[in-house]
Amino acid sequence: xxxxxxxxxxxxxxPRRYWAMAAxxxxxxxxxxxxSIANVALPAIAKDLDTTPARSIWIVNAFQIAVVVSLxxxxxxxxVLGYRRxxxxxxxxxxxxxxxxxxxxxxxxxxxxxxxxxxxAAGIMSVNPALIRFTYPRAALGRGMGINALVVATSAATGxxxxxxxxxxxxxxxxxxxxxxxxxxxxxxSMRALPGTAPTPHPFDLPSAVLSALTFGLLISGIDGIxxxxxxxLVGTQLLLAALLGVAFVLRQASxxxxxxxxxxxxxxxFSLSVASSMCAFTAQGSAFVSLPFYFQDVLRLTQVDTGLxxxxxxxxxxxxxxxxxxxxxxxxxxxxxxxxxxxxxxGLLLLALLPEQPAYADIVWRMALCGAGFGLFQSPNNxxxxxxxxxxxxxxxxxxxxxxxxxxxxTGAALVALVFGVVAVQTAGPTVALLIGAAFAGVAIVTSSLxxxxxxxxx
Numbered sequence: 001x002x003x004x005x006x007x008x009x010x011x012x013x014x015p016r017r018y019w020a021m022a023a024x025x026x027x028x029x030x031x032x033x034x035x036s037i038a039n040v041a042l043p044a045i046a047k048d049l050d051t052t053p054a055r056s057i058w059i060v061n062a063f064q065i066a067v068v069v070s071l072x073x074x075x076x077x078x079x080v081l082g083y084r085r086x087x088x089x090x091x092x093x094x095x096x097x098x099x100x101x102x103x104x105x106x107x108x109x110x111x112x113x114x115x116x117x118x119x120x121a122a123g124i125m126s127v128n129p130a131l132i133r134f135t136y137p138r139a140a141l142g143r144g145m146g147i148n149a150l151v152v153a154t155s156a157a158t159g160x161x162x163x164x165x166x167x168x169x170x171x172x173x174x175x176x177x178x179x180x181x182x183x184x185x186x187x188x189x190s191m192r193a194l195p196g197t198a199p200t201p202h203p204f205d206l207p208s209a210v211l212s213a214l215t216f217g218l219l220i221s222g223i224d225g226i227x228x229x230x231x232x233x234l235v236g237t238q239l240l241l242a243a244l245l246g247v248a249f250v251l252r253q254a255s256x257x258x259x260x261x262x263x264x265x266x267x268x269x270x271f272s273l274s275v276a277s278s279m280c281a282f283t284a285q286g287s288a289f290v291s292l293p294f295y296f297q298d299v300l301r302l303t304q305v306d307t308g309l310x311x312x313x314x315x316x317x318x319x320x321x322x323x324x325x326x327x328x329x330x331x332x333x334x335x336x337x338x339x340x341x342x343x344x345x346x347x348g349l350l351l352l353a354l355l356p357e358q359p360a361y362a363d364i365v366w367r368m369a370l371c372g373a374g375f376g377l378f379q380s381p382n383n384x385x386x387x388x389x390x391x392x393x394x395x396x397x398x399x400x401x402x403x404x405x406x407x408x409x410x411x412t413g414a415a416l417v418a419l420v421f422g423v424v425a426v427q428t429a430g431p432t433v434a435l436l437i438g439a440a441f442a443g444v445a446i447v448t449s450s451l452x453x454x455x456x457x458x459x460x
């Protein structure tokens with residue numbers, strides 16, 4: 001029996017729902033894995049391509065910038081063409097670009113391939129939340145978001161280990177080649193399983209897409225430049241242009257009935273507070289993930305293996321907690337669950353910053369697990385609210401905002417750590433200051449998340 005082109009019911013029936021989630025899980029996991037394994041392989045890639053470590057960073061930066069500038073336009077394209085089409089197109093682009101990465105023989109060709117790969121990844125990530133909303137019935141939407149968070153956490157946790165195993169057996173090209181069979185499998189499963197959605201009756205706004213790409217591209221480049229000590233003139237010019245183009249972008253969106261940047265959704269307190277909470281929480285997480293390896297290796301003098309093991313409790317605890325909190329989110333307010341989770345995250349970061357000079361491994365492990373469990377308790381309910389509080393036909397735009405908030409938060413956190421390391425005179429104090437800054441952002445997120453319990457913030 002052929003899959004209907006448009007699914008109008010409240011979620012998909014089983015077992016088709018499980019196949020749809022499998023397709024999305026494979027697609028999402030390969031994008032997350034690709035990011036983490038590329039970071040691990042940079043030294044090997046730089047040596048093989050006879051380039052400097054500084055230049056090899058573009059292998060990572062090109063992917064990240066491509067994702068950021070593409071998220072909102074591709075989410076809007078999902079509203080116009082249908083989320084299933086954009087997801088499958090993203091799979092094709094990502095898979096072909098992964099093959100191009102594996103065949104690259106120079107830094108230039110690899111960087112170009114990584115840029116295209118980032119666009120494909122954005123196609124997958126931008127409409128993934130919308131597809132989950134149409135896959136699960138409204139009463140079980142939190143469960144779907146919890147599974148989604150579990151996939152991301154598991155992929156992030158296993159990425160470094162998978163990269164180390166592959167590099168022990170073969171060249172770095174294999175790291176990108178493994179995405180090819182994964183992409184093909186996800187595409188085949190998606191052909192019959194993913195829900196079809198009716199396209200919205202408005203054209204794709206190309207000028208808005210260009211303004212969005214330039215605004216976020218210059219913004220993330222400027223933020224990254226602050227952290228890495230780029231010249232004041234260059235950074236200032238980038239941020240000024242980002243601000244001017246951002247104003248033009250917002251003004252254009254304000255005059256449109258179906259804007260790419262959903263300004264009308266931000267008038268909903270529940271949505272805007274959830275976005276603010278998400279960005280602050282991911283800033284806190286980003287600052288911790290970047291600063292902790294320096295703390296473990298430069299301050300505690302631990303090995304890379306020990307560092308990898310000590311970083312693992314965070315994503316493992318998140319992976320355990322996220323599905324549970326997703327189920328709870330279908331019954332309890334996100335403000336309560338998110339507030340409790342963020343308190344746990346904030347407390348964990350403060351406790352990590354206040355570790356004794358020579359802590360036992362157990363002291364680090366339970367603090368990392370506390371952070372991960374708190375983040376998992378927050379993330380699934382928060383994502384459920386962001387997606388479930390907007391009209392179904394605008395889910396793509398909401399998903400684009402969700403993904404953009406995550407990436408911008410992580411980027412801001414990493415840039416703040418780089419800035420702290422450049423300013424703090426005592427090298428051993430840098431990670432501690434960065435963790436305290438992360439705890440401060442988690443504290444702000446506690447406030448914004450808790451405000452959703454006020455009478456004016458209703459889930460609609």
